[in-house]
């Protein structure tokens with residue numbers, strides 16, 4: 613997971629493995645972190661700032677993604 617392109621609001625779909633989502637670089641307009649380890653669910657987040665919102669999972673080292681808000 614963790615690879616997104618988007619404009620507005622997005623669903624983070626979690627599979628069977630627990631993940632969380634942290635926007636470590638916290639650009640202006642980034643969504644709130646999803647701090648709870650999540651699996652078998654989806655969580656909605658809204659972005660208000662344009663740009664590349666790099667995110668990572670703090671449970672699985674090396675799991676990264678980017679939300680592109682245009």
Ligand SMILES: [Cu+2]
Pocket residue numbers: 630631632669670671672675
């Ligand atoms: Cu993860």
